[in-house]
Amino acid sequence: MSAPAKAVPMADGAQTPARLPPCAVLVLAGTRPGGDPLLKGSPVPTKALLPIAGKPMLTHVLRAVLAAQGLGPVTVAAQDIAALRSDPAINCLAARVEWRSSSDSLAATVAQAVRDAEGPLLVTTADNVLLTSDILGEFLDGAGDADLAVGAVERSALARAGIGAQRTWLKFRGGAWSGANLFLLGGRHTLPLIEEWGRVEQQRKKGRAVIGLFGPALLVGAGLRLLSIHDFATRAGRRFGLGAKVVPLSRAEACIDADKPDDIVLIEKIMMRRAQARE
DSSP: OOOOOOEEEOTTSOEEEOOOOOEEEEEEOOOOTTOOGGGTTOSOSSGGGSEETTEEHHHHHHHHHHHSTTEEEEEEEESOHHHHHTSHHHHTTGGGOEEEEOOSOHHHHHHHHHHHOSSOEEEEETTOTTOOHHHHHHHHHHHTTOSEEEEEEEHHHHHHHTOOOOOOOEEETTEEEEEEEEEEEOSGGGHHHHHHHHHHHHOSSHHHHHHHHHOHHHHHHHHTTOSOHHHHHHHHHHTTTOOEEEEEOSOGGGGOOSOSHHHHHHHHHHHHHHHHHHO
16 A cells, blocks of 8 residues: 655644645547547547547546646647647647657556656546546545545446446446546556556457456456455455555446447537536
């Protein structure tokens, strides 16, 4: 686990924990190797520029993280920074953002950002366009001082919200979950896990590599639904000496990102509902 903050004496003799450095933010806005299916037939050179509700998807994510409380510097990592910065809507926000050239390896890009950060690092993606400052706040509150936290939505939340999105569901004891593209890394002590994941990225037979990463007993326990997702996170973190947790998110749309054309149609409907609710 992360080392606790040192106590600071107060005037009345009591002590209060020192404040941790503001959480830095990394937005992954690169293009996957081999291109992205959503770019087929599109004139834009990179997925982060695809328009959703009239603006590049990256714009929606940047507005959310820049409006959130308690966050530090925001960095966008992409292979083609010039194309992103030349867009007028993104350029309006560019002065509040740092830019970094990324490699094709997500793990290498994240590892470098962790090394550069002075404290915890929040990682999200440019296609996480339904992200809001409220969702971020809920995630950060739930993450607390965990070494590693992952945001996720339980499947019943989508049913209750009346959202019929097609998602990838990971089934555990007590429920099925879909990721929300929100990750909190507590500091440099998480680098061994990130570097190990980078090796999995490069493996041709990724199934065997994942077993090596988590161990067969843990994967069998999850596969047979003997473990809850929280049990799985706790035990997986222990393999790397980390305190890991899954943060359940109450907003069902937090797990909907822009991967397919149908996703964009659904996202724009949800955005329209949000706009109508504000009127």
